[in-house]
Amino acid sequence: MQKVAVIRRSCVLAVSCLTALVSPAHAQTINIWPGVAPGSEHWTQQEHVYKNTPVGTVIQNVVTPTITAYLPDRAKATGASVIIAPGGGFIALATTLEGEGLARFLQQRGVAAFLLKYRTIEQRGSGIPQMDQDTAARYGIADAIQALKVVRQHATQWHLATDRVGIIGFSAGGMVASGALLQADSAGRPNFAAMIYGAPFGVMPTIPSSLPPIFLAWAQDDNVVPKMLPRFRDALAAAGIKPEVHVYSAGGHGFGLKKQGTTSDHWVDEFYWWLAAQGFTKHAAAAAH
Numbered sequence: 001m002q003k004v005a006v007i008r009r010s011c012v013l014a015v016s017c018l019t020a021l022v023s024p025a026h027a028q029t030i031n032i033w034p035g036v037a038p039g040s041e042h043w044t045q046q047e048h049v050y051k052n053t054p055v056g057t058v059i060q061n062v063v064t065p066t067i068t069a070y071l072p073d074r075a076k077a078t079g080a081s082v083i084i085a086p087g088g089g090f091i092a093l094a095t096t097l098e099g100e101g102l103a104r105f106l107q108q109r110g111v112a113a114f115l116l117k118y119r120t121i122e123q124r125g126s127g128i129p130q131m132d133q134d135t136a137a138r139y140g141i142a143d144a145i146q147a148l149k150v151v152r153q154h155a156t157q158w159h160l161a162t163d164r165v166g167i168i169g170f171s172a173g174g175m176v177a178s179g180a181l182l183q184a185d186s187a188g189r190p191n192f193a194a195m196i197y198g199a200p201f202g203v204m205p206t207i208p209s210s211l212p213p214i215f216l217a218w219a220q221d222d223n224v225v226p227k228m229l230p231r232f233r234d235a236l237a238a239a240g241i242k243p244e245v246h247v248y249s250a251g252g253h254g255f256g257l258k259k260q261g262t263t264s265d266h267w268v269d270e271f272y273w274w275l276a277a278q279g280f281t282k283h284a285a286a287a288a289h
Contacts, residue, residue, distance in 0.1 A: 174198015
């Protein structure tokens, strides 16, 4: 549990605002569940947004999960889309370095981005809730799976291809993304997935023999989750899965879109190049030929 506490404290230090700097014409926020999200019917916590902290805005106690859509101009739209699950140790959401910046980066390149505000465990006072990783993550994983369904259901409205819907997660959001990737319903899985300094915590889940393309990235000097990503990479390899892997010499934990003068500054470019190599950045009409 000490490691979980360290992860949560580290993730909280990277959080910021959900909707700032987004053109209203390109941003639409919708609830992903009809009514109360299953499993939290009796939650009484109140969502809190803390502004003007040393790292920006902190969002905690999320009860109502949403996605905020960053849709590209029609002239640039490729038909591909990515759901973004920020980190925050399951008690907060980091939505600038691990959300908004990436959403705008993809939007500008014709890839629709959906920032997922998934449920988080209630935070009381200054203490870190004592809860095992699997229990803490299950709500976020359920929300990610539902978000995939919602994006595909709105594909026509948003001019998306239902077979080009991916997910990316950071830190705790990486576990959320991995849960959506490894879900039992193969038809509900994303068409591609990326985990940035995050992966399954605790017991390694069963790895299916067939999975969509996977992108992994982390820094060797990450002192929060030093073994998590290599363990996941090895589990994938043992199942015959060959992910794209980028291991940086420096960058620490929670590098997101920070510019630190390290090669980890450029992971987002490599992620985009990987998407291009998989054919996801081609215009949907061109990709069909």
